Amino acid sequence: MAAVKKTSRRSTLSAGILAYRKGGARGLEVLLVHPGGPFWREKDDGAWSIPKGEIDANDVPENVAQREFAEELGPSASIGPLQALGEVRQRGGKRVIAFGGEGHFDPAALTSNTFDVEWPPRSGRRQSFPEVDRAEWFDIELARTKMLSAQVEFLDRLLAISAESVGK
Template sequence: MTGKRSAGLLLYRRAGTGTEVLLAHMGGPLWARRTAGAWTVPKGEYVPPEEPLAAARREFAEELGLPPPDGPYVPLGEVRQSGGKTVTVWAAEADLDPEAVVPGTFETEWPRGSGVIRSFPEIDRVAWYGPEDAKEVLITAQRAFVDRLLAHLKDEPSA
């Protein structure tokens, strides 16, 4: 049996201070007071035969409540997170107002064991981060995507 798979889009923009990436803070009570390791690339699970890029675009729209950018998309490969999930990510250059995000929701029993089902946002906020700050707050395995994006941009021909 194969493990769970997720796909996502890492937006980046070129700001006056350099490149910034758009990250999402995971919603729900478990993440509410956490910062380090509580941010993620906007992503979600998919099951083949759905194509990973199609899933990444669909999940972007579901999680942020906004249409995904048109691309072009830069493949940043995949990582395996500590829980065993494989995450595949593409980068796209686009600007997005974090205030415009309308996150999707999920339901879970909270507090655990209470029998009470509550609804929480999948993500509770998004923000632009410079590369070093992004690597401090991202889930550990996803930090590789920031490094891969920076390597791609460094190798990009100047306009």
């Protein structure tokens, strides 16, 4: 996939991976991450996301997605060949390009990178928080309630690709 140029300063562009695994009692499962930090601490339904990160000028989306997958989950996370799942626009205007791939990851092995923020606000104190505080495998139906609403479309696209590959 070619590099992508941003079209607007206000509209950020991210790339990420919707990892899935097959089998087990719950059927197809997807790996979602919960954002770390104080703003997301009490949020659950509608707060989970695919591991993703911002694309800079001239970045290749697939490369960014793979880098962010490793940074947000840690070195034990692995992903197979990727398939494009397209792009969605989230409520705040952020555009997200996603790729699907069969993944292997034990959520207990999560080792996310961190970010610094002034907390509490206007306190003058900076604290470090993990970018991702939890990762979990969800069956498709539960993932629909956990994910950011705009990203749910990636589940449908993944299911369509899975159905096509089974039919071949």
